[in-house]
Amino acid sequence: MTLFAFVADDFTGATDALWQFRRFGLTGSLVTDAARLHGADDVIGVATTARASADPVSVVLPVIEAVAALEPLVIQYKVCSTFDSSPAHGSIGAVIAALHRERLARGPVPVLAAQPELGRYTWFANHFVRSGPDVHRLDRYPPMRDHPITPASEADLRIRLAEQGAGRVGWLPASPPPSGETYRALGENAAFVADAQSEDHVRALGRLLLADATSRGGPLYCVGSGGLSYAFASAHVAAGGAARGPGGAGEPGGAGESSGSRERRGPDLLGPAAPVLVVSGSRSPITARQIDTAERAGWRVLDASGGLRGSTRGGSFAGLLAEVAESLGEGRHTIVQSTLGPARDPAAIGDLLGRIASVAVRAGLVGRLVVAGGDTSGQVVAALGARSLDVVASLAAGGPVCVLSSDDPVCDGLEVALKGGQVGGDDYFLRAAAGTPPP
Numbered sequence: 310m311t312l313f314a315f316v317a318d319d320f321t322g323a324t325d326a327l328w329q330f331r332r333f334g335l336t337g338s339l340v341t342d343a344a345r346l347h348g349a350d351d352v353i354g355v356a357t358t359a360r361a362s363a364d365p366v367s368v369v370l371p372v373i374e375a376v377a378a379l380e381p382l383v384i385q386y387k388v389c390s391t392f393d394s395s396p397a398h399g400s401i402g403a404v405i406a407a408l409h410r411e412r413l414a415r416g417p418v419p420v421l422a423a424q425p426e427l428g429r430y431t432w433f434a435n436h437f438v439r440s441g442p443d444v445h446r447l448d449r450y451p452p453m454r455d456h457p458i459t460p461a462s463e464a465d466l467r468i469r470l471a472e473q474g475a476g477r478v479g480w481l482p483a484s485p486p487p488s489g490e491t492y493r494a495l496g497e498n499a500a501f502v503a504d505a506q507s508e509d510h511v512r513a514l515g516r517l518l519l520a521d522a523t524s525r526g527g528p529l530y531c532v533g534s535g536g537l538s539y540a541f542a543s544a545h546v547a548a549g550g551a552a553r554g555p556g557g558a559g560e561p562g563g564a565g566e567s568s569g570s571r572e573r574r575g576p577d578l579l580g581p582a583a584p585v586l587v588v589s590g591s592r593s594p595i596t597a598r599q600i601d602t603a604e605r606a607g608w609r610v611l612d613a614s615g616g617l618r619g620s621t622r623g624g625s626f627a628g629l630l631a632e633v634a635e636s637l638g639e640g641r642h643t644i645v646q647s648t649l650g651p652a653r654d655p656a657a658i659g660d661l662l663g664r665i666a667s668v669a670v671r672a673g674l675v676g677r678l679v680v681a682g683g684d685t686s687g688q689v690v691a692a693l694g695a696r697s698l699d700v701v702a703s704l705a706a707g708g709p710v711c712v713l714s715s716d717d718p719v720c721d722g723l724e725v726a727l728k729g730g731q732v733g734g735d736d737y738f739l740r741a742a743a744g745t746p747p748p
Contacts, residue, residue, distance in 0.1 A: 402473025515540030
């Protein structure tokens with residue numbers, strides 16, 4: 310029986326959502342096509358490319374309706390914890406409006422963008438991002454303020470959603486802890502933004518929302534980051550809900566302990582892999598630092614426009630592919646990136662990186678694949694012919710490793726890490742090769 314379902318607006322976010330449920334011991338699957346939906350697991354997710362779409366409703370609404378046929382308790386529209394969205398691209402507000410227009414949502418749609426373990430916080434409905442020792446309001450955080458596709462011009466998520474056509478948007482404080490009374494008082498809104506600064510806040514919201522979902526006759530429709538997935542998973546296990554996977558309520562250390570103590574965080578050691586191929590369409594400065602760190606460690610870095618930096622082979626796709634094959638054939642960890650240097654067409658870069666990854670994997674040259682960038686991840690996974698992914702470990706909060714299932718036996722079983730641009734420490738790619746999670 311499916312208890313929880315999510316439809317993600319990109320592929321990196323989809324793997325993060327699945328990991329949040331799996332770490333608490335729930336069984337789960339992530340599929341790339343609604344035609345492959347099934348009710349065999351506690352959790353089912355569908356990865357889409359809605360975040361990159363000018364009309365995300367046309368992308369996700371048919372998927373949400375297909376998911377509703379499984380009759381889960383909860384259907385989450387999974388969005389990025391930095392709320393990557395604008396009226397022109399990946400409009401979250403437009404999706405909320407569609408849930409009401411199609412009479413799917415009954416009552417206000419809860420919205421939780423906060424994900425404290427990633428340094429994402431919401432207070433007085435304003436969203437904040439931690440970067441190192443500093444905490445920035447979302448609209449003053451350079452990677453989001455200057456984002457090339459969905460720049461954050463406002464930190465108040467109520468205003469952002471209203472600008473995107475969501476309708477009237479309320480606010481649910483986290484302190485004092487929300488009660489059923491304060492929750493019901495939001496009933497006249499189309500949606501409400503929930504505050505959270507800590508995992509205790511997230512868990513409290515999860516208990517409140519899960520109680521509501523359990524009491525209603527149909528699914529609770531909600532919008533949120535991996536923090537919302539964490540909220541539901543922790544609330545389910547804390548309430549004594551059965552979990553069929555490792556680390557569930559029936560495992561040692563289960564009954565009587567706090568929900569946080571029962572998390573399944575994956576193995577301490579995934580194991581090394583060589584060579585690792587990284588393809589990066591992310592424009593984030595965080596990803597740029599990760600590339601620089603890997604290059605200083607001896608990794609080969611190639612430019613997606615063609616060839617090694619300073620190469621004499623020219624800028625053709627064939628020349629770039631030859632460079633990649635040569636580097637991987639020598640056993641060298643290799644990065645093909647469009648992060649450094651001038652901005653390029655994201656769609657064209659994603660297609661190029663997908664073709665490179667597909668050729669390299671099918672030639673048997675890749676020990677483990679890493680994809681940086683939410684939009685890029687969808688194009689690369691599609692190029693590999695993936696039908697589903699299962700999360701097996703975590704290299705960083707929000708950056709899990711998946712095993713890919715494909716009808717192509719060469720791609721089937723490939724270990725793939727899908728990393729959002731803002732995810733991971735400077736040594737993320739080094740950890741991807743070593744197979745070690747952060748301390």
